[in-house]
Amino acid sequence: MPPLRVHRFTALGGPCALHVQADGDEAVRAGEAEVLRIETKYSRYRDDSIVSRINTAAGTEAVEVDDETAALLDYAATAYEQSGGLFDITSGVLRRAWDFKAQRVPAQAEIDALLPLIGWHRVTWSRPYLRLPQAGMQIDFGGFGKEYAADRVAAVLAAHGVRHGLVDLSGDIHVVGPHADGSPWQIGVQHPRAGGAIATVPLVRGAIASSGDYERGFVRDGRRYSHILDPRSGWPVDGLAAVSVLADQCLIAGTAATCAMLLGAERGPAWLAALGLPYLIVDAQLRLGGSIARS
Numbered sequence: 001m002p003p004l005r006v007h008r009f010t011a012l013g014g015p016c017a018l019h020v021q022a023d024g025d026e027a028v029r030a031g032e033a034e035v036l037r038i039e040t041k042y043s044r045y046r047d048d049s050i051v052s053r054i055n056t057a058a059g060t061e062a063v064e065v066d067d068e069t070a071a072l073l074d075y076a077a078t079a080y081e082q083s084g085g086l087f088d089i090t091s092g093v094l095r096r097a098w099d100f101k102a103q104r105v106p107a108q109a110e111i112d113a114l115l116p117l118i119g120w121h122r123v124t125w126s127r128p129y130l131r132l133p134q135a136g137m138q139i140d141f142g143g144f145g146k147e148y149a150a151d152r153v154a155a156v157l158a159a160h161g162v163r164h165g166l167v168d169l170s171g172d173i174h175v176v177g178p179h180a181d182g183s184p185w186q187i188g189v190q191h192p193r194a195g196g197a198i199a200t201v202p203l204v205r206g207a208i209a210s211s212g213d214y215e216r217g218f219v220r221d222g223r224r225y226s227h228i229l230d231p232r233s234g235w236p237v238d239g240l241a242a243v244s245v246l247a248d249q250c251l252i253a254g255t256a257a258t259c260a261m262l263l264g265a266e267r268g269p270a271w272l273a274a275l276g277l278p279y280l281i282v283d284a285q286l287r288l289g290g291s292i293a294r295s
Contacts, residue, residue: 001180002164011035012043012146014170018153020162021180027160031153035169038149041069042141044092051141059135062124070127072141072148079144079255080120086262087255090132091231092140093117100227103218111234118231147209147254150174154207154250171210174250178204190214192241192282199280201244201292209254211261212242212282228261239264239284246278246292253277 007018007028016035018028043049054063065073079087093114097106117137124131132139141148146169153167154174165176166185178184184204188197192214201208213226217236226236243260247253256277260268265283269290272279280290 021164058132062131207250211257
């Protein structure tokens with residue numbers, strides 16, 4: 001039985017780990033290279049990324065994109081439509097008002113000034129050309145970039161012969177296959193307040209992704225401000241503390257978890273159930289529910 005190897009590195013703004021039961025290190029080198037390729041291509045922090053090129057052209061000409069980027073934009077358009085406009089890759093401009101590191105609550109006027117720049121429906125997308133019609137508009141793949149990378153890395157590992165492994169990109173997880181003895185990976189779901197795991201989910205294949213109000217959020221005057229912002233109002237969501245979703249692809253799981261957070265306690269669980277996606281929720285009172293088998 002091959003030994004379990006854990007390859008750790010930092011990318012996409014956080015810790016990454018490839019857990020692989022396989023001989024040699026060619027697979028993990030290729031997996032890390034794939035993460036770095038995606039980061040280089042889509043990071044909004046790099047002036048030479050395709051995302052920065054599109055954003056720089058806002059208010060001027062359309063930008064032609066390659067097939068991979070076009071597929072991601074098609075996905076973003078579908079997610080926008082199926083979520084009723086809640087999943088919107090143009091909402092990143094709200095970062096100009098919200099500074100979660102400084103734990104600053106913006107004035108309503110600051111948010112109101114940005115809302116006219118938000119809305120995928122304003123974008124002209126005619127494959128392979130995308131145009132942001134108004135100067136100051138932006139797109140941002142931060143809402144699904146890590147999840148897409150997790151799926152791509154899992155495919156790279158499988159192509160290199162890995163049959164027993166797990167990709168973990170800052171908690172966005174894609175399982176290539178069970179442990180070599182056939183046992184599942186035990187995935188801990190983070191407790192949104194106490195730290196540690198609130199539940200453990202066994203997984204032998206597929207993906208799990210989580211979204212919650214504990215990541216990069218803060219509490220001010222007794223109110224919790226989540227980093228998940230409603231693109232319609234510009235204000236943080238409330239009602240659910242965390243959502244985890246299982247799907248064949250991490251991209252689907254992450255998008256669904258974020259949408260459920262945006263839909264809130266009343267509509268989020270029903271929306272996930274209608275999609276047929278297993279899920280785990282933690283409500284504002286830290287009560288655990290959902291359809292995922294857990295321990």
